[in-house]
Amino acid sequence: MDNGKPCTAPVLGSGSERPIIIARNVKFVNIHETSSTPLASLNPFLIRKVTNGWSGPVDMVRKLASGDLVKVRWANQVADLLKLTQFHIHKVVVTIPVSTNSCWGIIYCPELMDMSEDEIVKELADVDVVAARYITKFVNGTRRWTPLINLTFGQSKLPDEIFVACLRCQVKPYIPNSLRCFKCQHYGHPEKSCSFSAKCGKCATDGHTADSCTNGRMLCVNCNGNHPSWDRECPRFRFEKEVCEMKTRNNISYGEARKRVKESCETPKRNESYASGKIICY
Template sequence: MASQEVEEDGEMDYGDWTPVANRRGGIGVNRAEGGWMTSQGSKRSLEESSSDEGSGFVRKKAGKKEVKIILKFRKDEHISLSPIAVSRELKKKLGVVEMARILRDGSLFIVCKTEEQKNKAWEVESVCKKIISERKIVGDSKVTRGVITGIPVEEDLDKLKRSINGGEVSRIKRLMRTVNDERVESLSLLLEFQESVLPEKVKIGCMIFPVRPYIPPPLRCYKCQRYGHIAVACKGKQRCPKCGDEHRVEDCKEKVQDKCCNCGGQHRVTYGGCEVRKRAVKIQQVKTVNNISYAEAVKTVQGQK
């Protein structure tokens, strides 16, 4: 197959991550410097990043400060969450919460009534037998994310971060791309700024680098392979991203003709040149740039035809 060089972050960026010890003495994986707490050290490509993080789900009551927390589950867990079972377990472990919701990426978003309730939620290790791998408190601070390119893969990112001028960079991360179905490091970096407006450029030493808005990869269901939702909310059939047949990718034969189950082309569903994927990328771009819902972005793209 020809080289597929679509820049992808491949991970959901809710914030910086910090290693923590679990009760069995295990140590989580340090993905960055603070924020998400990794209890199981799990590693999984989180594509789309859903930027919902609970915003817009709750109407705040006057004079009442709500505490929001996101619990992200281990990605090897394939247990569907029952609303009744989740509500019952949260009440047992935390008491009556303000509200809870499953986000598009499968994480559990909880609005706690008190700081004490938030602390209890932080200590929860599982919900309905699904193991929690990461946790994050959703704060009010505004951040923007942008991308610069042309940075060699050998560059020390910690030193580079300290050398950036033109914006307060809280986090820096190397983006990945796909070449011949393999994930490799790209020359692009994701920069997270502690600012509400994305800088147009940054300066590293004497060199200027334009900053473009970061557009997360389109959200794709790992069950039916269609875009715009995740497996936990999928009502479609299981489809293979390699050959398009109704089975899991691990059950696919080694020597089989690639076939996209979305467009019917002779390529895998992840191919960057796929017309269905390119449309999904466009929808994600419209959604991110205009800060609108996925459904609104779909209508906007359809109206541009």
Template sequence: MVGNEGGGDNPPTSHKRPRPEAGGGGTEMDCGDGGGGERFDYSPYIKPDYKRLYPENATYTEFKVFIEATNNKDRVGNKSPIYLNHIFSSEIKGVTAIQRINANKIAVIFKQYNTANNFINNTTFLNKHEFKAFIPAAQIEKTGIIRFVPANISNRELYTKLSSIYEIIAIRRFTKKVGQQRVPLQTVSITFLSNILPDNVQYDLFSYRVFEYVPPLQQCFRCFKFNHSARICNGKQRCSICGGEHLYKECDKPTEICCVNCSGPHLAISRLCPIKMKKILEKKNKITYASATMTKQLNNDIEFPPLSPPKIDSVHKPVNKPVHAFVNKPVSVNKPVHNVNKSKVVPPKEDIKAQIVANNDVLMALVQTLVELGNKGDNTPTTMNSIREALLKNFK
């Protein structure tokens, strides 16, 4: 747990938390007002005793657990698949697949949430093979941001007072470095125990809109490429100033600035780099698209292809006038309707409408059928078949 210095009562874990008693709560909210009080602690505040596990109501088709070695020099992803298959199939129940993520990480996949959670807590197996197991945050957590939050509200107080339709598990306030101090900003990130973000969160009667959080682009401080860290980098050491193969502290050309990625006249870590800006934009678009897709799926708002048109029953006796008056070539009355060439291209709706309006016989048959249905006095239910039979009768 981070950010709980005072040893006060732990906040309840329900979605809506009661307001703390007057004078209670942790000392994190003590403010430096000139009277000797401590300044705010803007360290991230995380739900006490929180452990990332799959919830009981999870609806995933697979439950993924990441495995890394406790020794950073040991590469789990490079171990023999025969060895990995043997230890997991013989000692762990419920494993359906093992995937290599990278040299340092593999994913073990389960079919049920409880077997995945049991594996997380299986310290005997993990200690025996010097593994550490964890559920990827993207599987069960989602982080959003709220803006214009006064800096005199601490992370602990936000955790206590904010309420949402999804459980809140972490509060982090954005800060920036000014001189030798960290200055709090009015933007706060909130991590929810959910795959999607709520539209808003409540602070008493006040509603904050929740926005998508786009994490910073990861850049390696060894080779200065993107989307990996220096801990797993296999590239050469490069200088962020001149681009040479040495540390920036050892650079003997501090005035000859050259970006490693684009060869431009700026530092490799600069946001002026067009390649870096392109990567940031790609990351933002990817996260936004993934979030929209997840929301659409969870709301069952999935578009399905249109259904094929219903087949007309061929048991009805032939009529003198073609039923399909809107088709360019009338269907022969001597052939069953279901023998119509299915490869024929159906004309656009506008053409069909124009042809119906131009055909007086069709219009009269439709009007007469509607009048008969409207004047119908018996209690017989009106069905598709009865409407079709009445329409066909009026075409005679």
């Protein structure tokens, strides 16, 4: 029996608004250079001297292409670092990155289905929930809410469970799907930042979209298999899904997760498919 209700309320955290991270839970801040000289090129002893002198010793400084990612040791360091405007002789802007200071989990709670997503966020603020989204499914052509709720926590570590008033709910990690471009069909970037030529998702050719495709032969852009590019049985999709799971469960970067999944492949059997239980490395 279908107990879901039609989706009528706006989805919080769906992309139209960014979740607000609770200051006491911030573990990472980004220091961005505003001139042409990248901070990553500075002497590491100078980086340590400036950060320690401004906010006290930090746990780690990781270099990024866009600036320096600093892992703080104490909560009060965040407020100090956010006031930083000059790094040695360089002008800088310090921001709180959402992705590294938040995590996503799924709870099953039918008792909340009479509440909007905004109300859920308000009531669960005491457990650091900053965004909520009902998991939906199609029933007879209508998208309906389910008792599964995707929660965004304003902290870097996912709790094992939370209390929803007097109810205890287990929190399971939310594993997002791989990001696939709807223009070129490749993984790893959105359509708006795509610099490749457009490809049909059904037959992998130029000049038309999947909706207008009349080619009787299907071809995947990513693996050259006999299926559309969005097929979830595609070896490339399943590889990318494995990377997303590795990233989520270990709270590591996408690049590090990709490296670990590649290392888990059996080198002599790199061409085996997921159907045989092996990972095809890319």
